[in-house]
Amino acid sequence: MSHILRIENLHVSVNDKPILRGVNLVIKFGETHALMGPNGSGKSTLGLAISGHPNYQITEGSIWLDDANLTEMEADERSRAGIFMAFQRPVAIPGVKMADFLRHAATNVRHPDRKEGQDLIPMREFRKELKSRMEQLKMDPEFARRYVNDGFSGGEMKRAEILTMAMLSPKFSILDETDSGLDADAVRLASASIAEIGRDKMGLLIITHHDKLLEHNPPQFTHVMLGGRIVETGGAELARELHDHGYDRIRKAYPDADAANQQMLAKEESLAV
Amino acid sequence: MSTTTIDKLDSAETFGQQAFERLLLKRIDPTWLTAKRKEAWEIFQALDWPNPRDENWMRSDIRGLKLSKFAPNLDESVEISQAAPVRLLEGVEVSASVRSINGVVVGESLNPTLAAKGVVVGSLSRCARDHSATVEKYLHSLICPKSDRFAALQTAMWSDGFFVYVPRNVRLELPIHLHASMGDGQVDLSHTLIVLEQGAEATVLFESSSPDTASHGFHCGGVELIQHGNSHLRYVSLQDWGKGCWQFAHQRASVGRDSQLQWTVAAMGSRFAQVDQRVELVEPGARSQVNGVMFTQDRQHLVYNTLQHHIAPHCISDFLYKSVLQDSSRTVWRGMIKVSQGAQKTDGYQRNDNLLLSDTARADSIPGLEINADDVRCTHGSTSGRVDEELIFYAQSRGFTRSEAIRMIVTGFFQQIFDRITIQSVREALGAAIARQVRQYE
Ligand SMILES: Nc1ncnc2c1ncn2[C@@H]1O[C@H](COP(=O)(O)OP(=O)(O)OP(=O)(O)O)[C@@H](O)[C@H]1O
Numbered sequence: 001m002s003h004i005l006r007i008e009n010l011h012v013s014v015n016d017k018p019i020l021r022g023v024n025l026v027i028k029f030g031e032t033h034a035l036m037g038p039n040g041s042g043k044s045t046l047g048l049a050i051s052g053h054p055n056y057q058i059t060e061g062s063i064w065l066d067d068a069n070l071t072e073m074e075a076d077e078r079s080r081a082g083i084f085m086a087f088q089r090p091v092a093i094p095g096v097k098m099a100d101f102l103r104h105a106a107t108n109v110r111h112p113d114r115k116e117g118q119d120l121i122p123m124r125e126f127r128k129e130l131k132s133r134m135e136q137l138k139m140d141p142e143f144a145r146r147y148v149n150d151g152f153s154g155g156e157m158k159r160a161e162i163l164t165m166a167m168l169s170p171k172f173s174i175l176d177e178t179d180s181g182l183d184a185d186a187v188r189l190a191s192a193s194i195a196e197i198g199r200d201k202m203g204l205l206i207i208t209h210h211d212k213l214l215e216h217n218p219p220q221f222t223h224v225m226l227g228g229r230i231v232e233t234g235g236a237e238l239a240r241e242l243h244d245h246g247y248d249r250i251r252k253a254y255p256d257a258d259a260a261n262q263q264m265l266a267k268e269e270s271l272a273v
Numbered sequence: 274m275s276t277t278t279i280d281k282l283d284s285a286e287t288f289g290q291q292a293f294e295r296l297l298l299k300r301i302d303p304t305w306l307t308a309k310r311k312e313a314w315e316i317f318q319a320l321d322w323p324n325p326r327d328e329n330w331m332r333s334d335i336r337g338l339k340l341s342k343f344a345p346n347l348d349e350s351v352e353i354s355q356a357a358p359v360r361l362l363e364g365v366e367v368s369a370s371v372r373s374i375n376g377v378v379v380g381e382s383l384n385p386t387l388a389a390k391g392v393v394v395g396s397l398s399r400c401a402r403d404h405s406a407t408v409e410k411y412l413h414s415l416i417c418p419k420s421d422r423f424a425a426l427q428t429a430m431w432s433d434g435f436f437v438y439v440p441r442n443v444r445l446e447l448p449i450h451l452h453a454s455m456g457d458g459q460v461d462l463s464h465t466l467i468v469l470e471q472g473a474e475a476t477v478l479f480e481s482s483s484p485d486t487a488s489h490g491f492h493c494g495g496v497e498l499i500q501h502g503n504s505h506l507r508y509v510s511l512q513d514w515g516k517g518c519w520q521f522a523h524q525r526a527s528v529g530r531d532s533q534l535q536w537t538v539a540a541m542g543s544r545f546a547q548v549d550q551r552v553e554l555v556e557p558g559a560r561s562q563v564n565g566v567m568f569t570q571d572r573q574h575l576v577y578n579t580l581q582h583h584i585a586p587h588c589i590s591d592f593l594y595k596s597v598l599q600d601s602s603r604t605v606w607r608g609m610i611k612v613s614q615g616a617q618k619t620d621g622y623q624r625n626d627n628l629l630l631s632d633t634a635r636a637d638s639i640p641g642l643e644i645n646a647d648d649v650r651c652t653h654g655s656t657s658g659r660v661d662e663e664l665i666f667y668a669q670s671r672g673f674t675r676s677e678a679i680r681m682i683v684t685g686f687f688q689q690i691f692d693r694i695t696i697q698s699v700r701e702a703l704g705a706a707i708a709r710q711v712r713q714y715e
């Protein structure tokens with residue numbers, strides 16, 4: 001399989017406030033990319049814009065999955081085309097069981113031409129598959145009967161996102177801090193699971209502030225985002241450097257981007273007040 | 274302005290003295306019943322139609338109701354050109370069933386083993402004759418004809434209906450099914466009376482429907498559920514009248530010592546409905562759980578005035594109504610927990626959640642407490658809001674179309690109530706009835 005996710009000169013605004021200012025990024029199927037950067041630099045925004053969140057307006061540039069222009073597609077069409085994002089803060093859907101949700105999701109993603117009302121994956125077959133995936137992720141089978149993210153602990157939420165990724169086997173996955181809020185054992189388990197499910201089987205864009213996830217999933221490329229742009233790209237050693245020494249060198253090297261980042265954060269604070 | 278509203282409603286032609294006298298002539302009622310009807314008729318004559326300034330009616334718009342377009346059904350033999358759908362029976366084995374058309378019972382059946390145990394299920398008109406003393410004791414014992422003019426009309430002119438009597442310590446394993454159907458443009462003045470003696474247990478599935486969703490009609494009905502000590506009643510009611518129907522109903526329950534009532538209401542139909550639902554906890558240890566799902570569309574307007582009345586101490590009442598509104602529909606819920614003097618250790622809860630699927634839908638939610646005892650715990654809450662766009666995006670990012678996402682969120686919204694329904698077939702039937710109502714969304 002050879003698929004390419006190509007982001008060209010992407011500008012994104014939220015409520016007419018510019019956040020991404022010209023992002024370029026190419027990810028090939030099977031590659032692992034790390035996306036790092038200080039708080040508020042625009043990492044989640046990039047993921048949400050790729051996923052098709054309606055509040056993230058693309059004002060310039062485009063996103064391509066092979067020959068398909070994702071920018072013209074709704075979020076569900078992008079998902080069916082093979083895009084997946086494990087969210088930093090997934091929302092709860094009370095009253096909807098994980099198993100029912102995943103069965104419907106998997107049916108739609110595996111049969112992108114399915115029309116509303118057409119049959120879902122047979123219950124038995126799906127249950128069996130879900131059960132074995134949950135065993136692989138060391139999840140309690142009871143989990144499938146719980147309501148989507150409803151009352152989940154931080155760690156449970158992240159694991160549910162990994163389970164969803166496993167069930168949907170996308171072409172490209174964006175993992176937004178899927179390691180945060182987890183205890184040391186859970187980070188190790190999540191990292192190993194992601195490696196087992198995702199490595200070489202999809203293109204991975206891993207957003208993280210920690211090193212454990214990247215230890216299990218060594219990136220071929222590390223990108224640093226600052227002020228809504230990717231200011232530097234390197235290999236695994238760049239991720240290590242940032243983890244050990246922080247963003248001081250980067251901020252000094254790219255004062256314009258740093259100023260933009262500070263400005264966005266300041267706006268955020270003034271909004272919060 | 275209010276006087277013209279009332280004039281329009283009045284109809285001496287079809288619901289006048291002549292009609293009432295013809296009804297008395299046609300019926301074969303025991304004398305106590307005739308007297309009761311006459312007394313209610315006096316009250317009907319004396320009362321005015323509800324005043325739009327009345328708290329219970331100020332959010333109700335009944336200007337479009339023209340009673341002269343309807344006439345009480347005075348014939349014992351009725352036919353319906355097109356059958357009205359039955360929804361709660363699929364995959365259910367029942368112990369008894371009763372069917373009515375235009376408020377008159379046309380079919381009854383009861384498992385003979387239960388009949389031998391003294392269980393009575395059937396036409397209320399017939400039972401008023403065959404079991405005169407029992408029916409006399411309970412009929413309209415909880416509903417006062419003075420409540421409003423509709424209650425008076427129904428007490429005076431009720432046509433027939435359903436009677437269920439479960440004797441002491443008899444437990445019905447299988448549910449009883451009651452179905453009221455009403456033809457297009459017709460009238461249903463039926464009454465439901467259910468009596469559970471000490472230690473009795475029963476499940477009753479009641480549904481009302483019209484031949485098709487566009488059907489018109491006028492339903493003015495009553496429901497009385499009477500539970501003696503240690504009894505257990507599950508009462509499910511699916512209201513699926515045509516979307517052109519007017520519905521007025523007084524529904525009451527009286528729950529005795531250590532008894533349990535689970536009352537589930539699902540309302541899908543009617544152009545306009547005004548339901549006054551009350552549960553009285555009359556002896557210590559009584560518990561009630563009232564669940565409601567409402568799903569409205571177009572210009573439907575459903576008004577529910579509910580009361581959880583704690584008369585005795587040590588009782589529990591739990592109340593949850595959830596509605597989903599689309600198009601320009603409107604729901605009104607005015608709920609009250611009333612704790613009488615001396616009803617200490619009351620545990621009362623009420624909650625109403627509304628989900629609005631369009632900008633033009635409107636849900637009024639008015640909880641209330643009236644507490645006359647000092648050692649009680651009463652809580653209430655209500656929410657109203659649009660479907661959260663973040664939830665829709667989350668589902669879309671997992672491959673759901675927008676309309677599939679909304680449908681799923683709506684189903685999930687009702688799930689909390691479905692989780693309380695132990696009978697699987699009922700849960701499925703209600704789920705299917707709701708799924709049919711959800712529009713396609715762009
Ligand atoms: N929905 C939104 N509404 C308003 N502002 C937003 C929204 N989403 C992002 N922003 C703003 O865009 C900027 C980038 O936010 P983003 O969440 O992409 O940063 P991040 O790099 O993921 O940060 P973190 O490491 O803290 O997760 C911030 O200033 C943020 O406040």
Ligand SMILES: [Mg+2]
Pocket residue numbers: 043044045088176
């Ligand atoms: Mg983020």
